[in-house]
Amino acid sequence: MRLAGWGRYPVADCALSAPRDTAALAGLVAHGAPLIARGSGRAYGDSAMNRTHTVSMRHFDRMLGFDDDAGVLKAEAGVILGDVISALLPRGWFPAVTPGTKFVTLGGMAAANVHGKNHHLDGGISNFIDWVEVMGADGAITRASRRESSELFDWTMGGMGLTGVIVRLAMRLRRVETGWIRQQSLAAPDLDAAMAAFDAGRDAPYSVAWIDCLSTGARLGRSVVMLGEHAPLDRLPMRFRRIPFGPPPQRRRTVPFNAPGFALNRWTVSAFNALYYRLGTRRTGTAYVPWDSYFYPLDGVLGWNRIYGRRGFVQFQCVLPEAAAREGLRALLQTIAAAGQGSFLAVLKKMGADRGRFSFPMPGYTLALDFPVSDKVLKLMDELDRITLDHEGRFYLAKDARLSAETLHAADPRAGDFASMRRQTGAAAAFASLQSERLGL
Amino acid sequence: MSGGAVLVLGARSDIGLAIAHAFAAEGHAIQLAARNPGTLEPARTDLALRHGVEVTLHRFDALDPAGHETFLDSLPALPEIAVCTVGFMGDQAESETDMAAARLVMRSNFEGPAGILGLIANRFEARGSGTIVGISSVAGDRGRATNYVYGSAKAGFSAWLSGLRNRLAGTGIHVLTVKPGFVATAMTEGMDLPARLTAEPDAVGRAVLRAVRARRNVIYVKPVWWLVMAVIRAIPEAIFKKMRI
Ligand SMILES: Cc1cc2nc3c(=O)[nH]c(=O)nc-3n(C[C@H](O)[C@H](O)[C@H](O)COP(=O)(O)OP(=O)(O)OC[C@H]3O[C@@H](n4cnc5c(N)ncnc54)[C@H](O)[C@@H]3O)c2cc1C
Numbered sequence: 001m002r003l004a005g006w007g008r009y010p011v012a013d014c015a016l017s018a019p020r021d022t023a024a025l026a027g028l029v030a031h032g033a034p035l036i037a038r039g040s041g042r043a044y045g046d047s048a049m050n051r052t053h054t055v056s057m058r059h060f061d062r063m064l065g066f067d068d069d070a071g072v073l074k075a076e077a078g079v080i081l082g083d084v085i086s087a088l089l090p091r092g093w094f095p096a097v098t099p100g101t102k103f104v105t106l107g108g109m110a111a112a113n114v115h116g117k118n119h120h121l122d123g124g125i126s127n128f129i130d131w132v133e134v135m136g137a138d139g140a141i142t143r144a145s146r147r148e149s150s151e152l153f154d155w156t157m158g159g160m161g162l163t164g165v166i167v168r169l170a171m172r173l174r175r176v177e178t179g180w181i182r183q184q185s186l187a188a189p190d191l192d193a194a195m196a197a198f199d200a201g202r203d204a205p206y207s208v209a210w211i212d213c214l215s216t217g218a219r220l221g222r223s224v225v226m227l228g229e230h231a232p233l234d235r236l237p238m239r240f241r242r243i244p245f246g247p248p249p250q251r252r253r254t255v256p257f258n259a260p261g262f263a264l265n266r267w268t269v270s271a272f273n274a275l276y277y278r279l280g281t282r283r284t285g286t287a288y289v290p291w292d293s294y295f296y297p298l299d300g301v302l303g304w305n306r307i308y309g310r311r312g313f314v315q316f317q318c319v320l321p322e323a324a325a326r327e328g329l330r331a332l333l334q335t336i337a338a339a340g341q342g343s344f345l346a347v348l349k350k351m352g353a354d355r356g357r358f359s360f361p362m363p364g365y366t367l368a369l370d371f372p373v374s375d376k377v378l379k380l381m382d383e384l385d386r387i388t389l390d391h392e393g394r395f396y397l398a399k400d401a402r403l404s405a406e407t408l409h410a411a412d413p414r415a416g417d418f419a420s421m422r423r424q425t426g427a428a429a430a431f432a433s434l435q436s437e438r439l440g441l
Numbered sequence: 442m443s444g445g446a447v448l449v450l451g452a453r454s455d456i457g458l459a460i461a462h463a464f465a466a467e468g469h470a471i472q473l474a475a476r477n478p479g480t481l482e483p484a485r486t487d488l489a490l491r492h493g494v495e496v497t498l499h500r501f502d503a504l505d506p507a508g509h510e511t512f513l514d515s516l517p518a519l520p521e522i523a524v525c526t527v528g529f530m531g532d533q534a535e536s537e538t539d540m541a542a543a544r545l546v547m548r549s550n551f552e553g554p555a556g557i558l559g560l561i562a563n564r565f566e567a568r569g570s571g572t573i574v575g576i577s578s579v580a581g582d583r584g585r586a587t588n589y590v591y592g593s594a595k596a597g598f599s600a601w602l603s604g605l606r607n608r609l610a611g612t613g614i615h616v617l618t619v620k621p622g623f624v625a626t627a628m629t630e631g632m633d634l635p636a637r638l639t640a641e642p643d644a645v646g647r648a649v650l651r652a653v654r655a656r657r658n659v660i661y662v663k664p665v666w667w668l669v670m671a672v673i674r675a676i677p678e679a680i681f682k683k684m685r686i
């Protein structure tokens with residue numbers, strides 16, 4: 001069937017199967033031809049695609065137990081994060097790390113070692129995964145943790161499904177008193193101000209910024225920086241205390257057609273400007289926001305990925321090390337603004353250290369932005385790759401759809417180690433995606 | 442919101458589990474009955490965790506009538522709603538040549554489900570309340586060459602449910618007949634089903650919940666199947682017999 005990632009680029013004919021249990025899964029692994037696991041297909045590019053053998057984890061969708069004292073959930077890898085929130089937030093637990101959509105699977109989160117707005121303090125999801133059970137090339141299941149089979153654990157976090165299929169895992173959640181976030185927003189007139197705001201807000205549990213990519217010159221990097229924390233019950237405004245875990249998830253609106261590419265950007269850019277100017281008068285603003293709209297603003301619009309039209313879209317996401325970040329970000333933003341390729345907003349986030357032998361984050365700044373696919377955009381992306389390379393940055397594979405093997409290996413010497421580990425363990429012969437083939441992993 | 446227990450017979454089926462989730466989400470306790478109840482342990486934990494309701498597992502074989510009364514006595518409580526998703530499609534070609542195979546299909550779709558639901562109906566009648574849900578099929582609306590052994594058993598089951606509804610009208614006991622069209626489940630895995638006519642099990646679960654609450658008598662899931670089957674039923678037999686659909 002025709003399969004694609006969230007960006008709907010690239011599209012390829014992939015044979016998709018959905019085993020119902022580990023025995024059936026082992027049968028597929030034993031079959032010989034390499035396969036790749038697929039969760040919700042929320043990675044943007046071709047990470048969860050394999051022409052001859054893509055394996056949907058949708059039947060591995062059961063929560064297997066929850067320890068109410070330690071906050072540890074045992075679950076099959078195909079469980080959807082949003083279902084975990086629905087089940088456990090009413091009991092006072094929230095995911096310790098969450099990406100910007102709740103429609104991902106737990107297996108997909110582990111495989112990408114996803115990061116959230118708290119990465120600068122807490123690191124990626126791998127820090128909250130006690131163990132994973134991975135089906136390897138021989139069809140046997142190994143439990144890997146920091147203590148047992150720790151090599152396998154470290155390669156699997158951020159290993160993009162290329163070490164084996166995660167069938168079950170144990171994930172620690174965080175205790176919260178409410179489902180509300182106390183958000184503080186600051187208007188930053190330029191990049192230096194934005195970076196200063198991240199430094200000043202280093203103790204805030206959550207932080208992220210929207211950057212206006214159209215601003216140039218003295219206003220380059222003009223942004224709104226948003227800090228957040230889980231609101232304790234006694235700080236919550238009275239009118240919200242009746243519903244401490246927030247209103248139920250937003251009603252969904254569906255985007256029914258392949259809208260022209262500018263629609264979403266026009267919407268976001270005007271939302272940005274409205275916010276910026278509202279803040280501009282006061283410089284800062286505090287608001288109580290329900291968890292769903294704080295963490296998952298786009299989940300309310302089902303199928304928003306179609307808004308970019310038939311050719312789909314690509315996301316560029318890199319991380320630049322602290323020392324080179326200021327200069328590198330400036331170069332990236334200048335190039336993006338000069339190209340005028342219809343990306344109006346970018347997300348900037350300060351990252352901390354992380355574990356995982358091949359996972360994306362490192363201390364520094366990560367920049368992410370979407371572009372509608374076109375030949376010009378693909379050229380621009382090459383240019384952004386080069387700037388990232390020059391500043392010793394890395395690329396996020398969960399967003400990637402078009403990086404070259406050469407660039408990846410130049411940017412990240414760990415890629416070579418990863419590939420040779422895969423050859424030695426037999427994983428290379430059993431697990432492969434269009435992405436791993438393209439990138440020589 | 443909460444409600445009385447929902448018994449699902451044939452609970453290992455995708456449709457049965459989806460119905461269990463739909464009712465558990467509304468606070469109903471769930472009784473899962475199947476031939477291999479041990480294999481439902483993960484599903485039990487999952488249901489209980491997601492919805493915070495009590496879930497129990499029970500051994501049940503629709504083709505073992507001798508065990509039915511004991512089975513019903515062993516339930517923690519007589520359920521408020523009993524749903525039967527037991528069914529077996531078999532292989533049409535095999536059913537044409539092997540009488541034992543055909544009998545298994547007929548018994549699994551008609552005799553077994555009608556037998557157990559009949560006993561439950563009597564208990565509901567004695568109590569004066571309850572809802573019975575039978576999962577039949579559009580295949581029972583008209584016999585077709587490709588699956589008439591299965592279809593005829595479903596036709597028998599549909600007629601039986603209709604008669605039961607007639608008998609119990611006015612007693613406070615409600616009978617719902619569910620006729621799914623294609624559903625993407627283990628039963629239909631590997632078949633090339635038309636996407637627009639195929640429902641996900643979750644959709645069947647939600648449809649059954651709504652229909653129970655609205656006290657509907659007969660539902661098709663997806664509703665377009667009502668139209669499809671009305672057309673198929675209207676074709677004169679002289680023409681129908683030459684068609685291959
Ligand atoms: C709107 C949006 C916002 C996002 N925001 C963020 C963000 O803030 N931070 C962030 O880090 N990411 C973010 N992402 C990316 C997303 O979190 C990752 O791509 C995640 O991996 C998707 O999970 P999935 O279940 O959809 O996996 P898929 O997209 O199906 O697969 C992704 C990768 O995981 C592997 N995989 C999936 N399941 C398994 C398994 N059971 N065993 C082994 N490997 C498996 C696949 O092989 C593939 O390599 C965002 C994505 C979207 C669409």
Ligand SMILES: NC(=O)c1ccc[n+]([C@@H]2O[C@H](COP(=O)([O-])OP(=O)(O)OC[C@H]3O[C@@H](n4cnc5c(N)ncnc54)[C@H](OP(=O)(O)O)[C@@H]3O)[C@@H](O)[C@H]2O)c1
Nearest residue numbers: 451453454455456502503504526527528578623624626628
């Ligand atoms: N899928 C469709 O397109 C479709 C369409 C219309 C109607 N239906 C009907 O929907 C119902 C559920 O089907 P499904 O699609 O979910 O398929 P399924 O997984 O094959 O479900 C059938 C279930 O019936 C159980 N069963 C069979 N014989 C039994 C017996 N003697 N005692 C106890 N349980 C027995 C099976 O139990 P085991 O797990 O132990 O084998 C199985 O769980 C069936 O009645 C089917 O006819 C399905």
